Structures are given as structure tokens and as C-alpha cells.
Amino acid sequence: MRRPSSFAPILALAALGASALALSCSQEHHVDHAGIFILGVDGMDPVILQRLMDQGKAPNFKKLAADGGFENLGTSNPPQSPVAWSNFVTGMDPGGHGIYDFVHRDPKTYLPISSATPPPGDPGTSVKVGGYYLPIIAGDDILNNRSGTPWWDVLYGAGVDVEVYRVPGNYPVTASEAKTLSGMGTVDMRGGYGVYTWITDKPPVTLPGHELKGDVQLVTVEDFDLDGKGDTVKALIKGAPDLFHLPPGEAPHDSDYLTVPLTVSIDPDAPTALLTVGDEKVLLREGEWSDWVKVSFDALPHGAMALGGAVRFYAKELRPGFKLYVSPVNLDAEDSPQPISTPDDFAPDLAEALGGQFYSQGMPEETNALKDGTFDDDDYVKQVALVQHDAESMLGVALARFQRGDATFFYLSDVDLQCHMLWRHGDPKYADAPHHPAWEEGAAAKHAMDIEGYYENVDRLVGNLRARLPEDTLLLVMSDHGFQPYTREVHLNSWLRDHGYLTLKDGKRTGKIVLGDVDWSKTQAYALGFNALYINEQGREAQGIVPKADVPALEDKLSADLLGFTDPAAPDKHVVLRMFKGAEIYHGARAGDAPDLVVGYDKGFGHSDASTLGEIVEPEIEDNTSRWSGNHLMAPEVVPGVLLSNHKLGGGDPNLTDVTATVLAWYGLAPLPEMIGKPVFTP
Amino acid sequence: MGLFNRICTAIFDVLLAPFGHGRPWFDLVLWPLVGGILALLVIKAVSNQAGITRAKNFIQVHLLEVVLFRDDLRTVLPATVKSLGYNVLYLGYNIVPMVIMFVPMTAILVQLVSNYAYAPLPVGSTALVVAKLDADVGGVTPADVKLDLPEGVSLDAPPVRTPDGEVAWRLRLDAPGDHVLTLHAGAATETKTLAVGGEPRKVSVLRTKSWEALLYPAEAVPSAESPFEEISIQARKDQAMPFFPDGESGILGWFFGVSLLAGFLLKDLFGVTL
Structure with missing residues (x-):
């Protein structure tokens, strides 16, 4: 009598397992319909692409355009990636989805805040016990600021199996039953967009006027075996903020991060080094990159709470000087301390399919090190190749998972970032363009054609896609915006100062909004963000002085003055092509968050980094000598994107929100009421 | 320690993997079950059942x-x-049976780990081999250590010799096989096997003089006079059972889980109170 009862639990478990399996099979999404595959190529420019097609350097694009269509794709206003991709994701303009810029201002403090992830209102409550702040009341979560319903949720609701890879602005990932992997905006372990570490025995020589973005650790190469040759370097890799030692809501200082020790042992004779971090060891030759190395940060003692990340090392120089690059600590894709995908196991599944870690950081190309001058172009291009390999492998996984009827979006970042960083070596758009102010003779000879190479690589991927996708799949290749040279940087707050709209305290000419240098009692307007201008409006801004009734007239005057702004170096050139009033161009529930004016720069001109964060410097405009040398933060009409399809396009100046409507229409779905686009063709 | 390892390994080399290492489920069901039953028998024999x-x-x-x-x-x-x-x-009341069971259960577990926790390294990949010199033996320095490579394995980067007595090599694994690396330090020689490609099989990741040798019995313990304290290779962990972590922890969790389950399911059959 006992034996059957002993096996009863096993039988019950087996029955439960069988039921779960049956349930999971019945819930699988699939539609009997031609699927759709969208390749999002950030920053692909129609003029450059057309030239390469004409020159026979983009044969797959040429065939795609001939089989279906190729049109300019109207971008967002302003033409910034988070804004543009949010238009596409939601089918709304910023008035609907609420993403107006990379950064916007808090009217209560005039301080810049991230547009994608504003700081939480309530940081929570902790009690301090034995040096630890233990949370007792949870604070607000950091949420994605984007409003609206993503097209993938509409498709999923209609039974379509959807996968979305790295679409910008989807961090933190919004709740969804579709499979999504976060993209641009995804933070590194420190919580920023990617801070690399530069371990060196000599301070780096930075580019003039440039503030280092990387974390430099000055070290001594110790000679432990006393053979007269330095053999050992000890350094630290910084990870997540040490939240258990920080009061809730307090921003971490340099010393407030969790760390893991890194030991570098250099061979006495050969140019090789053994890197030891935790239980991991890596042997690198000088000039080599490592594969991913897992690092674990103990938030609580004895591994009670360990936060997982991954880094790559680059042994730039081992002797006679010592220069070691450590990538930003990417969130561990296999066991991320915070969600980077929906469902949670989508990222680990991808990691498993890829054989391990991938770049989980939102903008993985190491532009900061190149801007800092710690990387030269060769270093940068090598790192970009790693990112490309990563992306191409993931594209292979996405293709392998794609079945007829599915909808997949896949994002490529490299055309955009290489146009930003390498434009200075040779203008890919204007053959007769003079040298860029940041042109470097030696590097230019080697890297002038690199941007073309990145376009050609995408062309190859498009060829692969067409060969491997089911024949009736709709293939769309789209970009969020195009590109232009960025030769002159405009310090808009300095212009506002010189034209009497902004006044600094104590008669100063330079200062920063964040340092409280602006005299708000005498300031009518100020700039924060890459294209935004705000009126210091009474009752809205903390120390506003412009009555609401006077705002329209002030906006008109400011717009007229800015449209008359000419470049002192070339007086026939207007700096600003168009001015837009936020109240007129945006529609939707969040139109009230819009900047008062949006500055549409002409080609070649753009907002300086300094002015973007509210700094007032001496000149109004100067040569852009930064390696960030191509740009798109201009008037929308000078930087349209591209739309290519294997299905005939209907013309009519399509824009990003029209692509959203097209994706839904492909499956016979009507756009949601708040969506403003129209399908670009009738399926 | 070396003798214990040799005896256990000789026994389990015969008993384990009757259907090959590609089908670990048989051993990973059978041996925890055996462990669970063994535990029941020991508990019944030596514990104070009435007291429990x-x-x-x-x-x-x-x-x-x-x-x-x-x-x-x-x-x-x-x-x-x-x-x-x-x-x-x-x-x-449970301490005495637990102490008695510790040795056989550990021996079984270690052998299962040795056979199923690691996979051979893929052909075409690289592997890091690290030799650590024994400071108590002395007489040799990292500069004296040389590595002879068999056919099918080549040096991918010059070695790194560290001031704390380690020598590391990055090797390229060109062909499948159980390659034997030969390390020389002065007059002394040690070997280390390196499993590359091919079918799943027993993989040795560490040879050491320390107590850890009990956990890595696949190769002989270096002699006390050997200048090598330990020789390790970077291992590729294998997932022996679905839904369980790769490597040792997966087998550990599975083994104790199934042993406990077997014990609780069969306790009435064996008339044991747990």
C-alpha cells in the first residue's frame, strides 16, 4: 500500500510538467501571414547611399530599390535619435510620446535632466545599520519617459510573434509581452552611458579644450622581483554605485562605487601581460583586445548580493609606458542586475545563442576615448570592428529565429557613430568640401574612406537578409535621419548673452547654469539640450520673469533674431535655417512638456556640447575641432533619413510615423487613434 | 590523498558512463539515488530513530x-x-550519520563532477594554461619553466612569467585529442592533459598539491618534491542537466536535490524516520 503513494508525487510532477508544456505550446504566437523584417540603420543618409548605389558600391541596396523602392524618409523635429526612433516606435510626434531631446530642463531648478529616464521623484527610505543603509520603504522606480503604445505591443496583441533588437529609447524596457532587447540609452554598471577606464603610468595628453570623459587611473608599474623591470600593476575596476553606503537619492561621488581589484603582471621580456580579475585570468599581447571578462561586484559582504558585469580589455602599451583600456562595465547579459529585455530571459537566451556576453551598453562604440585622445583612429576602428562583429552575430541569431509571419526589428548603430567620429577625415557627402577643422593629415590618408566601408558593410548585410528571409517577407530598411558635416559649433547661450536675452551674475561673461551663474531676474531665455530654447516664463520657471502673455511676441523676436544670425567667418552663411515654435509643431497629451522654441540649424552648424548643458563661454561660434565631426542636430529638412523596401512604395514624402502605420497595416491592423502616420503603401 | 583519489577513480572509471559521457542522465539519476538509499541505510543503522x-x-x-x-x-x-x-x-541525532556519509557522498559527487561538469575545449579556440611554482620547494624560477607542446596545440602568445611564481601560456587548439602538455622546471618534469574537441568525456582542469586535489581526482597529484604547486587550464563548463547551472554547482545542486528527494520518497519503504 505504501509504494504507490511514494510515487504519487513523481506522477503529480510529471502531470504538472506535461500540462505546462501543453500550455506553453498553446500560447505560442504565430500568424499565417507574410512577416516583416525591419533593419534600422541609424544615421544612413540618402545622398551618400544614392552615390554609392550609382558607383556600384552598394549593389544590394540598388537591387532592393529597383525591386521595391527608395525614398527619403522625413525625420523628427528635432532630428535626434531618441526622438526620431520614439516617433517610429509610437507613431506619434514628441507631443505624444514626450521625448523632445537627449536632455531637457527641470523648470524648478533650471538643471538639465535626462529626457529618457528622469530621476525618480521619491528615492525611498532607508535606516542606517552598522554603516549600511538598509531600504525599508522602496522608492519610485526609474521609468522610461516615453509615452504611447509601441507598435510591437499592438502586433503582439494581434497574435504576431515580435522581436525587437536594440531599438533606441527602449531603456528601461517598457513592460511588454513581445521580445525586446534594450538599445541606445541602456546604461553601464555605473549608471551612465558608458565610462571607460584608462589605466596608465603617465597622465594622458588630451585634445585642446577637451574635458576627459574617461576615468583615468594613474598607477605605478611596481618591480616586485627587483630585477630592474617593472612587472606588476594594481588597479581597480569601478562598478555600480555602492547604494548600501549611500543615503537614498544621493548622487555617488568618485569614491562611492563598488570596485574589484585588477592585477596586471607584465612579462620581463615579452610584450605580454596576465590580467587577473576575480577568478578570471586573461593573457594579452601588447595591442590586443580581450574577449569579454566577467566581473562581479559585491554589494553586500560575502557575495550575499553580487552584481554581475562584463568588460573588455585593450593592452594599448605594456612597455616602456603602460596604457591599459578597460571598457565600461556592461551589464551581464546572462544575469543582468536590472532588466534589459522583455521577458527577462530574452537577453540570457540571446547570450546563450551567441556563446556568451554581448555589448549590452546602449552606445557601445568607444567614441569617448577617441574624443579624449586616449584612442587614436586605429584603436577606435578596431573597437568598432568588435561591436560590428557582435551586432552581425546577433543579426544572425535574429534571422535564425525568424519564421514566416513574424515581425522583427533589428538596429545597427555603426553608420551613425562612424559618421559622427570619422567625417573629419573625408567628407562622404560633398566631394568638393574643404578640409574639416578637425582634419588630421596622417589619419585622414588612412581613414578617409572608412565611412563608405561601413555603408558597404550594411549593403552586404542587406544582401544576406534578402537571401535568407522567407520570400514573401516585407523587408524595410530605414534610418532615423541623415547626416551633414559639423564644422562650426554654436554656443547658443553665449549668443543669447550677447543679444541681451541672458544675463550672468556680477557682470561675468562666462559661467554655467548648473553653478548658479545666471541672473534669472534679468534673463528672458536660455538654451538646454541640443536644439531647445526655453523662455524664462513667469509662473512656470522657478524665477521666471516673462509674463505668459508676452511669450508669443518674445518667441517671434527671438526667432527673427536667430534667423538673422550669420557666421562671422562667412557672413553670407546663415547659422539657423528654421525656427519652430513648440506649441505649433507638436500634438498630443504631452505637448505641454515641449521646449518653447526648437532651433533648426543649417548644414554645417550645430549646438556646442557646452551650450547643451547650459554653459556660457566667450565666443558665440567657433570652429568645431572635436573629433565628433559629423552631425544631424539641424533643421529636419537638411537631414532626411532613408526608407527602402522590397515592396513598391507609394511616394508622398513618407516620415517616421508613416512607417509605424505601414507596419501595422501589413498585418491588416489600423493605427491607434493617437498615431498620426499613414501607411506608405497599401498591402 | 593521491592513493584515495587513485582508488576512487579506478572504481568509478569502471562504473560511470556505461552509455558514454554524452548521456549523463543515467549516472546523474542513478548515483544520487544510490546516495539517497545509502543515506537511509546509514541513518537507519547508526541514528537514534526513536530519539528522532x-x-x-x-x-x-x-x-x-x-x-x-x-x-x-x-x-x-x-x-x-x-x-x-x-x-x-x-x-x-543526525550528526553521526552525516559524518559517516560525508566520505562516500563526497567521493561520488567528486567523480560525477570530474566526468560531467566540464566539456573539452573547442578546436580552433584558445586556452590559458597556468603553472604555479611551489615556493617551499624552491630552486627554480619562472624563467626556468619550459613547455613542450604536442602536435595539435600551438603557442598563441609568448608566455607571461609573474613575480609571484606563475607562468601562463595562451595556447591555440588546432586539433582534437587528449593532448599531453609537458612542463619542465630545471630537472623536474610534469604533464598536464588538455582535452580538445571530440566526444564528451572526462576533463581534467587542475593538478594540484593542495587539499583541492580531492576535488579534482582526474589526474595524479604532483609529488611533494615537484617544483610545481599546481597546473591549471581554463575550463569550459558543461550543463549536465537542463535547468541547472553549468559546471560543478549544477551537478552539486542536482545531486543533493535528487538524493534528498529519493530519501524522502523511499524513507517509508526502508522504515526510516527522517
């Missing part, structure tokens, strides 16, 4: 007291203390 029954009953009684009289602090407090006391007693 009595302790469990008292724990239940006092927990019931806590539940029934939860509003009466004068009853709840003593009942809680007594319940904790009987828990300690219950654990005490």
Missing part, C-alpha cells in the same frame, strides 16, 4: 502551541524556545 521520532513530535507539539496560543506571550515564548531546543536535538 520523539524530537520531531516535540517540535510539532510546540509549534502547535505557538499557533494555538499566539496571543499569549507567556505560552508562545517558552514553546518557541523548546521548539528550537528540539530542533538542535534533532540535528544532533
